[in-house]
Amino acid sequence: MKFELSDDQRAIQRTAREMLASRYRPETVRELAADERGFTDSQWEELSGLGWPGVIVPEDYGGLGLGAVELAVIHEEIGYALAPSPLLSTLSAALLVNAAGTPEQKQRWLPGLASGELRGTVAVWEPGSGPALDDSQLDPSDGHVTGAKIAVSDAASADLVIVSAAGGRHFVVEAAAEGLEIVPQKALDPTRKLSTLTLEETPAEELEASDRERTDHAYATIFAALAAENVGVAGRALEMAVAYAKDRKQFGRPIGS
Numbered sequence: 001m002k003f004e005l006s007d008d009q010r011a012i013q014r015t016a017r018e019m020l021a022s023r024y025r026p027e028t029v030r031e032l033a034a035d036e037r038g039f040t041d042s043q044w045e046e047l048s049g050l051g052w053p054g055v056i057v058p059e060d061y062g063g064l065g066l067g068a069v070e071l072a073v074i075h076e077e078i079g080y081a082l083a084p085s086p087l088l089s090t091l092s093a094a095l096l097v098n099a100a101g102t103p104e105q106k107q108r109w110l111p112g113l114a115s116g117e118l119r120g121t122v123a124v125w126e127p128g129s130g131p132a133l134d135d136s137q138l139d140p141s142d143g144h145v146t147g148a149k150i151a152v153s154d155a156a157s158a159d160l161v162i163v164s165a166a167g168g169r170h171f172v173v174e175a176a177a178e179g180l181e182i183v184p185q186k187a188l189d190p191t192r193k194l195s196t197l198t199l200e201e202t203p204a205e206e207l208e209a210s211d212r213e214r215t216d217h218a219y220a221t222i223f224a225a226l227a228a229e230n231v232g233v234a235g236r237a238l239e240m241a242v243a244y245a246k247d248r249k250q251f252g253r254p255i256g257s
Contacts, residue, residue, distance in 0.1 A: 005073065013073045019050070020081035029082050033190040037157050038084040048116025053090050056221070057098065061110035068221050072228035079232025084191040086119050086154035088229065092222045093120025096162045099218035100170050100207035109160065109172065121158040122222070123149035123197055138165040138199070144179075145171055145204040148197065155182050155195035163197075163204065168212050171204035178203065 005013065023043065024032075032038050047053070056071050057063025064070075071091070078085065094113040097106060097120075112118035126137055127150055138147035149163060161173045161180075173180060179202035185194040248255050 005069070009070060009073055012070055013077060015050070016074050016077035017080065019046075020077055020083050024081045024083040029084065029191065032084040036184070036193075038154075038191060038193045039086060039157075044086070044116060044119075047085060047087055051114075052087055053094070053116045054114025056091065057094050057110055057114040061098075061106055061114060063094075063110070063114040068224055071221065071225050075225045075228040076232040076235075079229035079234075080236045082191060082233060082236065084193075086121070086157055088222075088225055089121035089154040089158065090116070090119045091225065092122045093158075093160065093162050095218040095221055096122060096170055096215065097172070097207065099214040100210040102207075102209045105172075105205070105207060105209075112159075118159045119154065119157055120160045120162065121152055121154050123152045123155070123161050123163045125149060125151045136164055136166045138163060140165050140169065140171060140204065140206070143203060143205070144201045145173065145199050146201055147199055149199075150194075150196050151185065152182075152195050152197050154193055155197060156184055156193060161197065162207075163199070168210060168215060170207045170210060170215065172207065173199065173202055173204045 023046070032040075051064045052074055054063030055066050055074060056068065057065070059065035075088065078087065090113055094110060097109045097113070101109065109118070109120075113120055127148055129135070129137075136147070138145055138149075145163060145165065147163075152161065155161060155175075159175050161175065163171050163173055165171060175182070179200040181198040181200075183196045183198070185196055187194045245255050
């Protein structure tokens with residue numbers, strides 16, 4: 001088993017680090033953290049132009065058709081730059097549509113998500129519980145869903161939301177759907193925009209080809225991307241701490257000594 005990045009993967013890593021370093025300087029990140037959406041249209045268009053929203057979407061649906069390693073490489077650099085972006089949320093929605101959707105549903109949603117024309121997110125957490133996949137309180141009935149979701153990333157800027165329901169079922173809810181209320185939450189990390197969703201007889205389309213093994217794999221890929229992002233954040237924090245220890249002096253000598 002090979003644990004080194006390929007030349008192509010290193011090229012993606014290098015391009016990502018250079019671009020993100022030039023676009024997301026500390027003062028820019030602070031401004032975006034205070035912004036309601038946390039990103040600008042021009043920033044999203046640039047990320048979309050690089051093909052990142054479709055990095056793991058099959059080529060048949062307009063994506064790059066790459067794998068989890070490339071996804072992790074990009075998200076480690078996103079974390080290293082602390083770049084606020086709805087990228088992970090949109091990729092998460094695409095992964096679940098690809099895992100649980102019929103060919104017709106994939107054709108309807110994936111090209112827009114892969115190009116960045118559409119933004120998406122996934123709503124799993126519910127009040128008083130953890131991730132609700134089997135024991136969800138969400139009530140689906142006759143093409144409508146009723147319930148609540150919390151800590152939904154980038155919901156305020158999403159065009160569609162994938163919501164989990166009992167039994168491992170998933171539904172697509174459009175952001176403009178009647179009966180959907182999106183209320184921003186205050187998050188510990190201001191670069192991660194979270195919202196509470198309330199659904200009251202909200203029109204929803206079930207992803208009809210749901211297969212538990214495939215959806216579990218999609219969630220594992222999402223968690224891996226998030227973990228890679230945290231690795232990037234930790235690496236950047238370590239570099240900053242080392243640099244400070246070399247520069248800061250106490251009693252006439254660097255504290256790092």
